[in-house]
Amino acid sequence: MTPEQFLEQLRTQFGAALTEAEAKGSVLLLTTTADQGYAVCKALHDLGFEYLNCLSGVDWTTHLEVVYDLSSLHHAAKVHLRVKVDRADPLVRSVSDLWKAANWHERECYDMFGVRFDGHPDHRRILLSEDWVGFPLRKDYTDERLVPYTDYGLEEKQAKTEAGKGAPKPTSAAPKPPAPPKPPAPTG
């Protein structure tokens, strides 16, 4: 089956529940809601997407997303399914009964984003310790040990060189401009 045929079948089955559905090359880009997530996964599993490549979370600050990357060993089509989850009470149904691979991936997603998976056989943190407070990959997670991002003045420098392109070059007699203030050294 081609990606378009898969898409056709999914559209007839789910209709408006698939808020986004398009085929980009061999990849099916799908988006759905949390209550339909499991049903869509099951349909995809039955359509022959027997390999769960990756399950990850994304924090969009307004909502969370659980992203499923599926593929098959028999056809070239791939699936990129995004399930939108409420940020205050993130709950989706576990797909670990469809793909056992999801077991650890979902534990990791819970560990990092706090998404709870209904029906998961072993719902614990996996990488962090049991008593860890908070979900580190959420965008509002703070920790004084985190080193803030710095581009070490690269953007400022570029803006300056672009602005200075049209202007005549300063002669050697002209006084040197003062050195730009250095960004504070990262601590910790």
Added chain:
Amino acid sequence: MSMTTPIPIGTQVITERLGETMEEMYVNMGPQHPSTHGVLRLMLKLDGEVITDCIPYIGYLHRCHEKIGENRNYVQIIPYTDRLDYLASMAMNFGYVLSVERLMNQEVPPRAEYMRVILAELQRIASHLLWLGTFGLDLGNFTIFIYCFREREMVLDLFEAVSGQRLNYAFYRIGGMAMDFPDGWIEQCREFLTWFKPRIPEYDALVTDNILFQKRIRGIGVMDGPTAVNYGLSGPMLRASGINWDLRRNDPYSVYDRFEFNVPVFDTCDVWGRFLVRRQEMIESVKIIEQALEGLPSGDIQAKVPKTIKPAAGQAYVRTESPRGELGFYLVSDGTPKPYRYKVRSPAFCNLSALTEMMRGCLVADAVAILGSVDIVLGEIDR
């Protein structure tokens, strides 16, 4: 044994008993154990000598790789990817730069593509050699360890000549490579290949044809094909379960579609099969390197890329075949110089998740062999 008998140190007799004379106990293995190749902790539930359950505890080496990635720009992440799988840094670099290039639709000069393939395949040989050596060591065969390290040292010398580093190269760049091969390197590489090819029969004489070695690893850690797919196993683990699947051939990336090579598949589904797959893969990697050296084009090694890399908003999941299996990078860009979300799908993480399934019903003496056959690197499991 009555309940008043003192509990032996290091074991915990659980109160529920199966029958009158049988009892189950937990044995803790790791995190400081030479056969866990890092800091992995296993709780083995034993019924006599038979493993009835195995609970892996990971995360001892967690260092917020993904969170760090979100706080660095796209170029700054490259050295961090080295530390994922520190035994196959070239492969980690390769997967990461490919995913950024996919995100920004960046073309790569053909010479750089060939260099990438050559270095990635050399890395596969080095990684499999280290696996074979330590696997032999786990099973009490010390000689093969020394043999394998001798050859691996030569590969590391080649890498050192190219990049100046022996383990963490950070040699791949977005849109190309950091430097060209130094003078005389290609001859040096050819010399290594000529020297390496006759070494495989040497290993065979030492381990493959060794009846003790075979008896030790045949029929243990069984994982059939459909279950392996369901668990998301990849790489040699999947191919040893009779599934003919290799991303270099089934979903070609870079210039892998230009080379002739076989994908070794064995359907023994056990530790023996995984051993045979990795042994055969080294031979196939030699074939790929020879073809790539033969067809190595001249020209640029670095495409023109913007000074600040700002891919357009979008996302990409790119998978490559690392020595341990499917290495995936999932990147979400919001148009700024740093990734909005940076996720690593680590092959050993998924392979290890099936450990419980493989261990169940095996003897405790085989636990080390089964764990060794997974070829774990805690650096990429814990991230």
